[in-house]
Amino acid sequence: MTRYTSATEDDRAEMLAAIGVESAAELFAQIPEPLRLGRSLAIPDGLSEAEVFERLAALASRNADAESQVCFVGAGMYDHYVPAIVDAITQRSEFLTPYTPYQPEISQGGLQVMFEFQTAMSELTGLPVSNAGLYEGPSSVASAGYLAIGATKRRRFVVSRGVHPHSRETLATYSQGYGAEIVEVGLEGGLTDAAALAAAVDGETAAVFLQSPNFLGAVEDVEALGAAAKQHGALLIVACDPMTLGVLRPPGECGADIALGEGQPLGNRLDFGGPSFGFFCASEEQIRRMPGRIAGETEDVDGRRGFVLALQTREQHIRREKATNNICTAQALNALGAMVHLAWLGRHGFRELGELLVRRTAYARQRLAAVEGVELLHEAPVAREFAVRLDAPVAAVLEHCAERGIAAGYPLGHEYPEYEDGLLVAVTERRTRAQIDDLADAIGGAIAGHHAHGAFVAGTVEPAATRGSFSTDGVQKAPQAGGVA
Amino acid sequence: MSALTETPMQRERAKTIYEKSKPGRRAAVLPDAGVPERPLEELIPAHLLRSEPPRLPEIAEPEIVRHYNRLSRRNFDLDSGLYPLGSCTMKHNPRLNERVAALPGHARLHPAQDPKRAQGALELMWLLQQSLSEICGLPHVSLQPSAGSHGELAGLLLTRAYHADRGEERTRVLAPDTSHGTNPASVTMAGYEVVKVATDERGGVEMDDLRAKIAEDPDQIACLMLTNPNTLGLFDENIAEIASLIHEAGGTLYYDGANLNAVMGQSRPGDMGFDIVHLNLHKSFSQPHGGGGPGAGPIAVSDRIEPFLPRPQVVRRESDNGGGPSFDLEFDRPQSIGRLRGFQGNFGVFVRSYAYILSLGADGLAEASETAVLNANYLKARLAEGRAGERLPVAFERHCMHEFVLSGKSMKKELGLATLDLAKRLLDYGFHPPTVYFPLLVDEALMVEPTETETKESLDAFADAIEQILIEAESDPEIAKQAPYTTPVRRLDEVRATRRPVVRQPLGD
Structure with missing residues (x-):
């Protein structure tokens, strides 16, 4: 079934003539014959819009969502109220349908949103530098590990058992690649065991990973725990829940070099786990090692204020194998949802x-x-x-x-x-x-x-x-x- | 040429939401706590509390809406016009998909919901896995990776696990010099060394160079990463031989699915000999790009890679008492590389992509790819006429697949116009420019991917605009060199943004 295409029989005939072939099949002749499928895919025939809607609605109805159940489940994603203006703004074509802002002259809206978002996350975490967003929480933790190895040239991580189990497992997965050893520190009375942590950190430690509130909900004394990292020149990486940062002391004031986390509580729905975004903030010292997109303020040739993707020399499309990370996405639409939610909540x-x-x-x-x-x-x-x-x-x-x-x-x-x-x-x-x-x-x-x-x-x-x-x-x-x- | 008169957008100096803030304004009204208003210090020790609230804007709802609506108008978007960005597959984003993704049963479903109360979601994921498996010609799928680059990293970690299981530790990953930048970046993150393979005169992998790079140390070849059709938009005719060379050396063959839009229902990576494929659901499967995410990068793999797939894996279990099948998350996968992220993946993207597959069906997917290839070849033919044909020749003269690459070398030499100038002038004509300066081996490259959802009329208008810009440049190249003129801002100082980065708004009290 033809869907979302416009080529009529006449169009096709004219286009084929302009190309100088008899049929579209000739264009596919560059695929060696044995590799051409030569049959239809074993996928059902296309459906009308109404039928697709009904099919998906029937599947959706077999899920117990937070509208049909009273949800006390958290563990990293939370059933917050997302204000109506978030939907209205994120569904605008101008935000929904562009690509990454590679042409800044026609992407000022998206770039300025990134700049505003970076400012907000920097305010929340108390660290001067924020990127424009990463995939989600746990993989942001793993990306911080990659940064720490680059920054310290060491390959051992000390990780609190209070860090989200998904983050610890993702860090372990990534570590198989970039090569790092993980030492886990247990919990005492719901909090990271301070003595065990201090004993585990030494001159070989690249980074100490904490989470506050930790997975059991306990608010950690990040500053006290982080002293061991400072003493041995390891980075202090703190995962946090952005929704708590209106009341809890921000990681930046507690000595964190990097503060990051799952952004879903800000302006993003549950969506059975994604898409959401990860946020990633750091000290000035780490700015050139940051993963992901970063928007920066500049001027145009007439002196007008404008925004561009800054520090692109860190990124894969320029640096290739020397890039600080392979990531391309900023989860820009999800970060926009967060920014609108934060503006709506206000200071x-x-x-x-x-x-x-x-x-x-x-x-x-x-x-x-x-x-x-x-x-x-x-x-x-x-x-x-x-x-x-x-x-x-x-x-x-x-x-x-x-x-x-x-x-x-x-x-x-x-x-x-x-x-x-x-x-x-x-x-x-x-x-x-x-x-x-x-x-x-x-x-x-x-x-x-x-x-x-x-x-x-x-x-x-x-x-x-x-x-x-x-x-x-x-x-x-x-x-x-x-x-x- | 000097700037034309300022447009209304240009007269409006960019003002951030923080600059519109005024103490005392607000939008949100929160519910009453409904519980005792105990001082926070009673509940959390004072030294763990924040002293001052973060300096978020203070602004009322009407002005928030105006602010972001105004910003939205400073964006160009796919719904406004042709967006032929090569390798990005800027196809129409059906609004039906947004509607079904927003159903509460999807949008408000907690990811830790007990699988037996999330059967619809798990079945949807399983059905999507089945569809993607059939499209790729590979039996197993993990939906977990969050984007193409994440899928690449997954593929390389799977390769590492596969070799480790055989008691091997290999160090080198081959990638053509035309590969996407993410390929080598992923290789380094996965702890491998990247080895570049040259391109031959037909735009494919240079077979002699490939043989030589393998022969240097076959036991060290972990993997070859390939895009097919490649980033020149050309199908590599030697793929079967490439596959057997890599497999003989003991390596895995990785398919970067960024260009899958050329071959859906036409040819399958699994049949070409690939072991691991990533798909960009935000490219071929119509998930909106969102100005830079979200997307999703599922991977499809062969039997020998399957044991190492990330966990959890969505599985279907047949009933043993005559009831219907049920769906579950399988965690007990002892050889798995582990998690790549939290929870199960970007489910909202899965809903949209599954709706897209349901809408098109088998024939619709094949037709989409056929039309994408037809549109690309037509636009290539149009650009082979007139001045474009002379100044912007196609880099490799043969039929292309879903995209093609032009070289601006002659345009630069004869007219003094760099590819960047042409791109910027296109903005004044209301088009998003093609991808520029990629792939790296083509001088002054322009990579054009129109997609199947564009009309012949829009392709004609784009070709006409390029012709017009070239005519204009013959009399006055400065017009394009100073372009754009009509956009909210004109050329921006990107060097300054990197040398002296200003990445957040300074705020007073």
């Missing part, structure tokens, strides 16, 4: 949102901790996510909650076998107090049910008759909710 709204997250998270943590069979996995300070231990199989509790329309959190056991009973719970401005109360009730009910009826098999449905009473309208409070004003 004070951004801080207020951070405060709101901290307070609601504190409420949720206290509320859950008061539930029979739930205890805090750690007591360290948290900002927007926290970890608990459950006195019942986590999978069964999650299933119980899911049947009540709640995605209760992220099970820790898969990536942290030492926390087989651990659950990570995230809060956004979309999660109301009533929903938090429902979550506490549902988890409490699941654990009580587990103990009342013996160990039920993970993933099976508890018989309806034994469920007891649960809030369905989001207003019923559990008796143990006391202590909250």
Whole structure:
């Protein structure tokens, strides 16, 4: 089926005549005959637009999304409210459909957005230099590793176990290529073990990798932990959640050489994991080693202010095998979404949102901790996510909650076998107090049910008759909710 | 020639959103916390808290909208006109795809959702894998890489794992001198040394040079990275022999899928002998480029590479009790190179690309490639006429595939016009210029890829514009050398932006 093409039979005939061939097949004669497919692909025939829509809508309807479930899952991506103007602006043809701004005279809009975005990320992280964006969070961590090797000529990374497991695994994958050894430092009470970290860092260490808040939600004392890196001339690389940077001390003020992370919480939807963007900020010293696009301010021949891709001599299309990285994309559209979201929140709204997250998270943590069979996995300070231990199989509790329309959190056991009973719970401005109360009730009910009826098999449905009473309208409070004003 | 009168856009000096900020303005109204307003210091120790909020702009919603709408008008985009950027496949971006990607079941699906509650998403990924596998002629697909360059890195790490599994450690990766810059950059990141292979007089791999580079030390050849059709837009007729030379030496053959738009449903990389292929879903499969991302760079591989694919892998499981199949994420892959990124990949891009494949179907994909090749050859024929034919000859005179490369060498010598000048003058004519100065082996190169979604009329108009610029240059080359005139800004000082980079807005209190 012809779709999105315009060549009529007459057009084709005229074009073939101008080329001087009888048929389009002649143009494909340069492909040796045995390598020509000679049949149709085994792919179904094309469908009408309405049919494609229905097909995709049917697939979408088989997913439990954050509209049909109350989502307390985080682990790096969060169900924030994306304001309507983000969609309106990112769907404009002028932002949606251009290529990378290689011709700056006709790309001033996109380039200026990059410049504004870089300024915003630099403000958030407290570091002077930002790039225009990378693929996403964990691969940004791996790119920082590549930078650290170039900067220090050393090949050993010391990595906190509080760094997102996907980031640690991605760093390990990349390290097979550029050749680096990884030393992992464990957690104590939810926080990076400071003594173990200090002992692991030495004159061979290229970089120390921390995350704050870490994967268990705990806010790390980056400055104190980073002292070991400073002492041995290793780079201090800090992954952070941009949504917390209105309230938490920025990595740049804590001695970080590089601050980076997953940008999804800013203006990007969940999208089952992507596309989003990674941000990457650094000290002035690292500017010529940075990966990715960077927009810079300059002037045109008439003295007008303008923007261009700066420092292109770092990049693959100029430097080829000597490039600082192979990346081309800046996830420009996703970074635009972030910039619009940040402008919409504004200086004070951004801080207020951070405060709101901290307070609601504190409420949720206290509320859950008061539930029979739930205890805090750690007591360290948290900002927007926290970890608990459950006195019942986590999978069964999650299933119980899911049947009540709640995605209760992220099970820790898969990536942290030492926390087989651990659950990570995230809060956004979309999660109301009533929903938090429902979550506490549902988890409490699941654990009580587990103990009342013996160990039920993970993933099976508890018989309806034994469920007891649960809030369905989001207003019923559990008796143990006391202590909250 | 002096500048023409200023356009309205030019009279408006660029002002950033920070310069429009004024204390006390705001857009967002947040919900009440609904929980006790405890002082933050009670919840988080003071020394871990930020003292001053970051200096984000203070601005009301109407002005945010105006600001970004105004900026959008300072961009040229595919929806405004021909964008024949070689190697970039600037084809139409169907709006249907945006609509289906925005369905809440896709857009608000958390990536850590339990697979049994994300069956629609996993099935979509599996179906896309099946389609891409068939298009590539290779049995296994990983959707994980985030872009073409990420796919390249994946392919090289797979190559390393494949050799390591055989107890070998090879050091050299071959790549033609016409290759994309990402190829050698990926090679270095993957810890290999790049070895350049020359191009022959027909634009293909120079076979003698290839044999010589292999013969230097066959046991060290890890891989050959190739684009086919190559960056000259030419199909390498010797591909079967190239494949057997590399395989005899024990190396893998990597296909840079940037140019797949020439061969969908016509010829398959797997049938050509390639072991690993990356695809750019933002090129051949219509994902909008977004001004520099997002995209996605899935890889398709042969059986011998499969054990090393990144994890997790989307798999289909047949039911053992007579029910329908189910879909899952498989983590237990002991030989896997591991993750390349967080979660499962750029799912939103997968939705758009799958919608595109559903829309076109088998014949539509083949027709798209055929029309892309027809359009490119037609435009090449048009540019072989008149002054363009004389001043901008095609670098390799044979039928091209989906793109072709012109050389501006004679234009520069005879008219004093560099390729850059022609490109900048095209901006005044309302066209995005072709890719310039690439591939490197062609002097003053212009690489033109019109794609299948352009009309004959737009191709004619582009050819006419080039002819006009050349006529104009015969009488006054300065016109093009000072161009552009009508754009929001004129030629910019790029050297300064690199020597003394200003990469953020200075902000006061």
